[in-house]
Amino acid sequence: MLLVLIACIPGIAAMSWFFGAGVLLNILWLMLCALAIEAAILIIRKKPVLQSLGDFSALVTALLLALSMPPASPWWLGLIGIFFAIAVAKHLYGGLGYNPFNPAMVGYAVLLIAYPLEMTRWLLPENVNGILPELMTLIKQFLGNIPETMDAFVGATALDQFKLDRGGLTIAEYWQGNPLFGSLSGAGWEWVNAGFLLGGLYMLYRKIITWHIPAAMLGTMAIMALFFYDGGSSASHGSPLFHLFGGAAMLGAFFIATDPVSGPATNKAKVLYGILIGMLIYSIRVWGAYPDGVAFAVLLGNFAAPAIDYFLRQQKQEDDTSHVE
Amino acid sequence: MQQSSQSVKEITLQGLWGNNAALVQLLGLCPLLAVSNSALNALGLGLATILVLLGSNGMVSLCRHHLTPAIRLPVFVLIIATFTTCAELLLRAFAIELYQALGIFIPLIVTNCTILGRAESFASKNSLLPSLLDGLMTGLGFAAVLLVLGLLRELAGTGLIFANMDRLFPFAGSWTMEVFSNYTPFLLAILPPGAFFFMGCLIALKNILDKHFALPEAESETPETGSQRVRVTG
Numbered sequence A: 001m002l003l004v005l006i007a008c009i010p011g012i013a014a015m016s017w018f019f020g021a022g023v024l025l026n027i028l029w030l031m032l033c034a035l036a037i038e039a040a041i042l043i044i045r046k047k048p049v050l051q052s053l054g055d056f057s058a059l060v061t062a063l064l065l066a067l068s069m070p071p072a073s074p075w076w077l078g079l080i081g082i083f084f085a086i087a088v089a090k091h092l093y094g095g096l097g098y099n100p101f102n103p104a105m106v107g108y109a110v111l112l113i114a115y116p117l118e119m120t121r122w123l124l125p126e127n128v129n130g131i132l133p134e135l136m137t138l139i140k141q142f143l144g145n146i147p148e149t150m151d152a153f154v155g156a157t158a159l160d161q162f163k164l165d166r167g168g169l170t171i172a173e174y175w176q177g178n179p180l181f182g183s184l185s186g187a188g189w190e191w192v193n194a195g196f197l198l199g200g201l202y203m204l205y206r207k208i209i210t211w212h213i214p215a216a217m218l219g220t221m222a223i224m225a226l227f228f229y230d231g232g233s234s235a236s237h238g239s240p241l242f243h244l245f246g247g248a249a250m251l252g253a254f255f256i257a258t259d260p261v262s263g264p265a266t267n268k269a270k271v272l273y274g275i276l277i278g279m280l281i282y283s284i285r286v287w288g289a290y291p292d293g294v295a296f297a298v299l300l301g302n303f304a305a306p307a308i309d310y311f312l313r314q315q316k317q318e319d320d321t322s323h324v325e
Numbered sequence B: 001m002q003q004s005s006q007s008v009k010e011i012t013l014q015g016l017w018g019n020n021a022a023l024v025q026l027l028g029l030c031p032l033l034a035v036s037n038s039a040l041n042a043l044g045l046g047l048a049t050i051l052v053l054l055g056s057n058g059m060v061s062l063c064r065h066h067l068t069p070a071i072r073l074p075v076f077v078l079i080i081a082t083f084t085t086c087a088e089l090l091l092r093a094f095a096i097e098l099y100q101a102l103g104i105f106i107p108l109i110v111t112n113c114t115i116l117g118r119a120e121s122f123a124s125k126n127s128l129l130p131s132l133l134d135g136l137m138t139g140l141g142f143a144a145v146l147l148v149l150g151l152l153r154e155l156a157g158t159g160l161i162f163a164n165m166d167r168l169f170p171f172a173g174s175w176t177m178e179v180f181s182n183y184t185p186f187l188l189a190i191l192p193p194g195a196f197f198f199m200g201c202l203i204a205l206k207n208i209l210d211k212h213f214a215l216p217e218a219e220s221e222t223p224e225t226g227s228q229r230v231r232v233t234g
Helices: A002-007 A009-019 A022-044 A049-053 A057-068 A075-091 A103-114 A135-142 A158-164 A171-177 A189-205 A212-228 A240-244 A249-256 A267-287 A294-322 B008-018 B029-035 B039-062 B069-094 B096-105 B107-111 B113-121 B128-158 B170-175 B192-213 B216-220
Strands: none
Touching (some): A002 A009, A002 A057, A009 A022, A022 A049, A022 A057, A022 A135, A057 A075, A057 A103, A057 A249, A075 A103, A103 A294, A212 A240, A212 A249, A240 A249, A249 A294, A267 A294, B029 B039, B029 B096, B029 B192, B039 B096, B039 B113, B039 B128, B069 B096, B069 B107, B069 B113, B096 B107, B107 B113, B128 B192
16 A cells, blocks of 8 residues: 555646645545544444554545545535545445445545535646645635635636537637646646556565556547547547546556455456546546536446446356356 | 224334334335435424324324225325425425425425335324324334434544534524534435435344343243334335
């Protein structure tokens, strides 16, 4: 689990560079809350506290949730999210190893449904000057004191704008009119995703995760995007690269969907699981009501994981009995 | 089964707590979860359910000697449907806005398993007065859970409690209380998932209380068949 934290560093670095120190503030606060909640519940459940805190799983959950939230979110937002992640999604289902759903994504889904406004208040990269934009503003915002001028500085992510109000422009025209959005998936986002890709490859190299889920998930997204890509007209859904390097694609593929507890067990099942999540992400992004769908896709994948395992095992048994090798 | 010998105290305790329709038998979950998004809706449906339970239990008890087993269920449903229609018309006449807010869940009282369950397991075997008491207590137990759930969800979801109560009682217009000022609503609580969360917490709370207050002697004499969880829809 410690290696997972380390593997996140390039992505965190890229995110902090483009979205400011609010990202780090989120991470710090959520990790503190996660440790406190985890310790409190372990005491209530009369389990060894230090041993369980030492496996860093609460910290990984906190990190993943923090990275999914808008930078410098108010303190109560993070607290509620991490409470639902650790207390409800993890411990009410029996603790580490028993949770059917990815805790960080449960926390995120709860927050997104309960506080849609707060959860979409992303600072536009153009208004962040390097890694330390006015620290005081960030802290004020964290304390729940959202400045009046805030709305001028925040906006939807590229995925959001791309979907809702492109104003009938073709993709090339759109990028031209919004130079700050970079050239692939919106300024910042492509670098953030590249950072997480790097971390993911490191985890593959260290054999913490296998290639099956990320490859199947990203491959499916790329194929679907290619299939529905029409060369960039005004009604286009965006190129495969836009989808692979936009939103939370890489974070989801390498760090979230690969959670060993809530995913399937065998390699064949993992491929199917990845394909399912990839299809769901693309569908939610393009035809759904939300700009990005990693959290919901992963949760739906979690629902399906036991069934995928079950049917593949049954099939294997049938194969084994039908032709003896 | 000699249920007719149940004492008043026992019927009351079983209906309100020990065998609570919502918390223990988990009956009538569909209206319970769907309508408990505010205290007003919860209380409206709770009162309507009490009324129907009282009426149907009384009527079933009165005609229990004239029913053959083969036709008893259709007759029960007819009786329940009659009282549900009465409740619906009453709500429509005196609280039209509440009636509109509750919508389909008023006619759906007919399908509330609690009511059919009480008719079958209690009223068809007991005389009028115990049946009426049983209907009242079961209904009160159900309505109380509904109200608590409604209050909790309204509080978490809006920061207010008892909003718009004048739709049910004309004199209750000033009951609205702002518990938290400057509150960012926790929308999830009013949405369907919130119902499941809060319901789960209430059931857990009841189990904790039961465990905490369980008398050592009570454990030896608990052949309670009624307190077992049943898996049902409705």
